[in-house]
Amino acid sequence: MSDPARQPPRVWLTLPDGQEVRARLHAKRWTPSGWRYRVGLPVWSVTAAQDVEPVEYTVYVPAGDDQYVRPVEGVDYSAVPIEERPPSHPYLAPPPPGADMHWAWTIEQARVGGPGSRPSGIIVHEHGCKLAPAGGAELTLDDALNAYRRPGTKACQDCAAAEVLSRL
Structure with missing residues (x-):
């Protein structure tokens, strides 16, 4: 026993x-x-x-x-x-039944040396992230994934972008 x-x-x-x-x-x-x-x-x-x-x-x-x-x-x-x-972020959890939810993203053109300098790549942010550029276009998940797949593109580490996009 x-x-x-x-x-x-x-x-x-x-x-x-x-x-x-x-x-x-x-x-x-x-x-x-x-x-x-x-x-x-x-x-x-x-x-x-x-x-x-x-x-x-x-x-x-x-x-x-x-x-x-x-x-x-x-x-x-x-x-x-x-x-x-459970998922570590609400974006990773399935939406409640009947909910009309969507993921929204925005991109930032990263630059070496700050504003006015040459572009160095793209950073994908969760739409509304405090580090995202103000007034950035709202992108769909497909748009965000396509941008994220481009060489030199990074996902923001401050919002859910890095965790969600790297899993998808």
């Missing part, structure tokens, strides 16, 4: 028919629809030799308002691993 101190912590799991059973909380995961808990349920399984053996069935259930998973009093959950975290 495995060491109980190394097993995932126990939780109360509410089944679809309303029964509450003890389960084990294996991990948390971020999905486009929110956090999910990966819980393991002890069940009996029939082997190929027609014997019965205990196994654990794991499933992801929505996290949140204790509708599905509730903590067991006195149990420490601080060591539960997070399999996937």
Whole structure:
């Protein structure tokens, strides 16, 4: 038998028919629809030799308002691993269902030696970035990606541009 101190912590799991059973909380995961808990349920399984053996069935259930998973009093959950975290910037998160959202970008003509000097490349900014030139044209994501692919183009490190465009 495995060491109980190394097993995932126990939780109360509410089944679809309303029964509450003890389960084990294996991990948390971020999905486009929110956090999910990966819980393991002890069940009996029939082997190929027609014997019965205990196994654990794991499933992801929505996290949140204790509708599905509730903590067991006195149990420490601080060591539960997070399999996937939410995006680090709102641009990397999927938009909420039905939202009419778009990414907006602008470019800056970088110059060696400041204004009036020769161009040295392009910097792509999130539209509205404090470092972007005032009154810059609003670009679509495709326009921003096309600009970003050009040699010598950089993405602003102050706004979301570097993180978002490098991933895309």
